[in-house]
Amino acid sequence: MAKEGVEKAEETEHMIEKDGGKDQESVLTAGDTKEMRAVVLAGFGGLNKLRVTKKLMPEPLEGEVKIRVKACGLNFLDLMVRQGNIDNPPKTPLVPGFECSGIVEALGENTKGFEIGDRVMAFVNYNAWAEVVCTPLEFVYKIPDDMTFPEAAAFSMNFVAAYMMLFEVANLREGMSVLVHSAGGGMGQAVAQLCSTVPNVTVFGTASPFKHEAIKDSVTHLFDRNVDYVQEVKKISPEGVDIVLDCLCGENTGKGLGLLKPLGTYILYGSSNMVTGETKSFFSLAKSWWQVEKVNPIKLYDENKVIAGFSLLNLLFKQGRSSLVKIVVDKLISLYNARKIKPLVDSLWALEEVKEAMQRIHDRGNIGKLILDVEKSPTPLMANDSTETSEAGEEEEDHEGDTDNKERMPFIQ
Amino acid sequence: MAKEGVEKAEETEHMIEKDGGKDQESVLTAGDTKEMRAVVLAGFGGLNKLRVTKKLMPEPLEGEVKIRVKACGLNFLDLMVRQGNIDNPPKTPLVPGFECSGIVEALGENTKGFEIGDRVMAFVNYNAWAEVVCTPLEFVYKIPDDMTFPEAAAFSMNFVAAYMMLFEVANLREGMSVLVHSAGGGMGQAVAQLCSTVPNVTVFGTASPFKHEAIKDSVTHLFDRNVDYVQEVKKISPEGVDIVLDCLCGENTGKGLGLLKPLGTYILYGSSNMVTGETKSFFSLAKSWWQVEKVNPIKLYDENKVIAGFSLLNLLFKQGRSSLVKIVVDKLISLYNARKIKPLVDSLWALEEVKEAMQRIHDRGNIGKLILDVEKSPTPLMANDSTETSEAGEEEEDHEGDTDNKERMPFIQ
Numbered sequence: 102m103a104k105e106g107v108e109k110a111e112e113t114e115h116m117i118e119k120d121g122g123k124d125q126e127s128v129l130t131a132g133d134t135k136e137m138r139a140v141v142l143a144g145f146g147g148l149n150k151l152r153v154t155k156k157l158m159p160e161p162l163e164g165e166v167k168i169r170v171k172a173c174g175l176n177f178l179d180l181m182v183r184q185g186n187i188d189n190p191p192k193t194p195l196v197p198g199f200e201c202s203g204i205v206e207a208l209g210e211n212t213k214g215f216e217i218g219d220r221v222m223a224f225v226n227y228n229a230w231a232e233v234v235c236t237p238l239e240f241v242y243k244i245p246d247d248m249t250f251p252e253a254a255a256f257s258m259n260f261v262a263a264y265m266m267l268f269e270v271a272n273l274r275e276g277m278s279v280l281v282h283s284a285g286g287g288m289g290q291a292v293a294q295l296c297s298t299v300p301n302v303t304v305f306g307t308a309s310p311f312k313h314e315a316i317k318d319s320v321t322h323l324f325d326r327n328v329d330y331v332q333e334v335k336k337i338s339p340e341g342v343d344i345v346l347d348c349l350c351g352e353n354t355g356k357g358l359g360l361l362k363p364l365g366t367y368i369l370y371g372s373s374n375m376v377t378g379e380t381k382s383f384f385s386l387a388k389s390w391w392q393v394e395k396v397n398p399i400k401l402y403d404e405n406k407v408i409a410g411f412s413l414l415n416l417l418f419k420q421g422r423s424s425l426v427k428i429v430v431d432k433l434i435s436l437y438n439a440r441k442i443k444p445l446v447d448s449l450w451a452l453e454e455v456k457e458a459m460q461r462i463h464d465r466g467n468i469g470k471l472i473l474d475v476e477k478s479p480t481p482l483m484a485n486d487s488t489e490t491s492e493a494g495e496e497e498e499d500h501e502g503d504t505d506n507k508e509r510m511p512f513i514q
Numbered sequence: 515m516a517k518e519g520v521e522k523a524e525e526t527e528h529m530i531e532k533d534g535g536k537d538q539e540s541v542l543t544a545g546d547t548k549e550m551r552a553v554v555l556a557g558f559g560g561l562n563k564l565r566v567t568k569k570l571m572p573e574p575l576e577g578e579v580k581i582r583v584k585a586c587g588l589n590f591l592d593l594m595v596r597q598g599n600i601d602n603p604p605k606t607p608l609v610p611g612f613e614c615s616g617i618v619e620a621l622g623e624n625t626k627g628f629e630i631g632d633r634v635m636a637f638v639n640y641n642a643w644a645e646v647v648c649t650p651l652e653f654v655y656k657i658p659d660d661m662t663f664p665e666a667a668a669f670s671m672n673f674v675a676a677y678m679m680l681f682e683v684a685n686l687r688e689g690m691s692v693l694v695h696s697a698g699g700g701m702g703q704a705v706a707q708l709c710s711t712v713p714n715v716t717v718f719g720t721a722s723p724f725k726h727e728a729i730k731d732s733v734t735h736l737f738d739r740n741v742d743y744v745q746e747v748k749k750i751s752p753e754g755v756d757i758v759l760d761c762l763c764g765e766n767t768g769k770g771l772g773l774l775k776p777l778g779t780y781i782l783y784g785s786s787n788m789v790t791g792e793t794k795s796f797f798s799l800a801k802s803w804w805q806v807e808k809v810n811p812i813k814l815y816d817e818n819k820v821i822a823g824f825s826l827l828n829l830l831f832k833q834g835r836s837s838l839v840k841i842v843v844d845k846l847i848s849l850y851n852a853r854k855i856k857p858l859v860d861s862l863w864a865l866e867e868v869k870e871a872m873q874r875i876h877d878r879g880n881i882g883k884l885i886l887d888v889e890k891s892p893t894p895l896m897a898n899d900s901t902e903t904s905e906a907g908e909e910e911e912d913h914e915g916d917t918d919n920k921e922r923m924p925f926i927q
Binding site for chain 2: 188265269270272350354363364366369370372393395396397398399400401402403404405406407408409410411412415416420422425
């Protein structure tokens with residue numbers, strides 16, 4: 102799937118190897134050497150707030166790595182950022198994006214452990230969706246030779262979060278069971294693959310019916326995302342499950358806690374219902390926040406249950422736990438090298454196609470991860486393209502009807 | 515400490531070996547073969563509700579083991595039971611007690627895996643504080659030859675709960691830190707010993723100052739239980755701790771959560787403040803319940819925190835998880851055999867001394883576990899014994915003043 106991106110990436114890599122050094126970077130960019138293309142969010146709102154513009158290219162500060170970006174991950178969280186539906190949103194205009202892969206192009210002072218030309222993946226605290234990114238070295242990781250750039254961009258956020266939730270927050274062991282929503286998405290597939298590394302783990306997953314055929318090998322029991330998953334799980338396992346991973350929030354917190362076996366762990370790691378879910382209006386953020394049932398610790402005591410929250414970005418950028426994450430990345434790369442996990446890339450999109458890509462993830466049309474391929478040229482608009490008028494998160498009416506269109510969304514490979 | 519009890523136990527064991535078989539059990543009891551001594555709680559309330567009486571001796575049903583009891587564990591929970599301060603209290607009169615050790619005296623039908631004469635420890639759903647106990651075989655575990663009966667009675671509840679909290683609910687690993695209240699009690703000492711089996715774990719503990727000298731080797735940083743432990747921990751570790759084990763409840767839940775590092779786990783496993791704590795009246799149960807701050811899962815998400823409740827008795831007797839507990843007991847016995855853990859027995863008490871024993875635990879006078887030694891004769895009352903008039907949990911006035919007496923409490927070894 103990601104073949105085109107890789108070949109391009111390798112060409113560029115050779116160029117760097119030939120030219121070497123920080124001073125030659127100008128040969129890599131067409132036009133003004135101090136500018137770069139980037140996706141810019143002009144203000145919080147719908148898709149029309151996004152555009153690709155030229156921006157001043159950043160230079161690495163002390164301890165930072167400058168990366169020539171090849172591919173960027175697109176996450177559900179990016180839709181929430183676009184809408185401003187996050188805690189303490191930063192000021193706009195901003196360049197979105199929290200993860201990318203590419204080639205080290207320059208190093209700030211006192212930046213040990215990397216060399217120019219290294220193939221890397223990285224976390225960035227915004228600013229990932231650009232041709233060049235600078236980020237502190239603690240957030241940069243070398244990638245295996247046979248990992249493509251789109252794979253690497255699909256790897257960091259989803260696999261690190263899935264691993265830490267399953268093995269550090271919860272304690273996944275042989276014979277346990279896990280419920281994951283959006284099992285066909287990038288995170289769902291990371292969870293399913295990591296579960297398969299432990300013997301005899303049962304994975305319950307929800308996904309739109311059209312994805313079931315594609316993901317049925319990775320998920321033990323698949324349910325339509327529109328059915329009552331509590332009843333479906335209980336039909337198969339009346340006792341419930343050991344681990345619930347919830348990216349929906351709202352009333353799903355109570356449902357998830359109710360599904361736990363004794364000693365089971367519920368983990369809230371997102372709130373995608375705030376963007377697209379069953380609620381119909383833009384007021385869903387405030388609604389979801391208050392709809393979450395607060396938990397009485399004495400009830401947890403009576404029932405022997407665990408409730409947790411997990412935010413990888415807060416862990417990295419607010420709570421300074423990059424050293425823990427580094428250990429996890431090393432373990433994950435070992436699993437990748439042992440061919441036990443492999444990121445599933447849904448589709449590659451040019452930066453200029455970011456709106457279509459966002460629409461696709463909003464409509465839950467993806468199977469695996471959506472990737473922005475920085476070197477890809479945009480596909481010409483199709484006759485029925487309605488991106489400029491259909492803006493996820495701004496409509497007052499139900500967006501569910503749009504899902505009929507998802508098979509017609511551009512699917513570029 | 516437990517020497518006297520052990521010697522007696524061994525004598526009895528030899529008798530069983532000589533006489534063998536179920537039919538000879540009558541030689542083991544003095545007087546009426548179908549009666550036994552037991553502690554009976556006539557109604558919920560103060561110490562005056564407890565007495566030792568003769569009761570009909572139970573016989574094992576199918577799947578049950580009949581145990582000639584040598585020693586019983588006394589836990590803080592037993593004080594809460596006495597007061598009726600538990601969820602869905604059973605009907606009185608009842609025989610309290612949830613754990614004991616002794617010798618298998620008879621087996622119900624279909625009770626495989628044990629033989630008459632086996633030295634065992636067991637969980638019982640009430641009825642432990644008696645000369646004879648019958649309990650399903652799933653709650654009975656053989657003990658090592660060199661584990662004394664008082665040690666065994668001090669082992670099951672505290673070490674199993676501590677192990678499951680540290681290693682299954684939380685995920686204690688090298689270099690982490692743990693806060694435990696009542697570090698000098700049976701549970702606190704079990705936690706401290708299990709922490710010492712993992713390299714480089716820092717244990718913060720609260721305990722009354724007079725215990726500090728005795729327990730200072732097992733706890734890295736000891737605080738007076740009356741100081742503000744939040745401030746004391748933060749002075750030493752501004753970032754907080756990885757695991758908080760809270761047996762106090764009430765406002766300590768918020769304090770504990772506040773002390774957690776990112777990815778840290780708070781576990782509520784008791785609510786001893788309901789019995790003795792800072793609150794002054796019998797209304798403290800209801801108060802504590804409502805004083806517990808309910809937790810918003812979205813806050814856990816923002817802060818990357820985990821909150822859990824743990825009740826071993828619910829796990830065993832309501833939630834049917836004895837097979838999980840069996841695995842833990844096996845691991846703990848390996849640790850015991852490897853001399854890595856050893857229950858700390860505070861003192862041995864005759865059944866007739868149960869009131870004094872309860873007063874001692876109520877006043878937090880104990881260092882390690884209080885044990886009822888079934889074969890021990892009561893020590894004559896001391897001149898200043900005030901048990902009949904000082905009844906823990908019934909007073910309207912503050913009980914803290916009584917702690918001055920704790921050095922004078924009978925301390926029988």
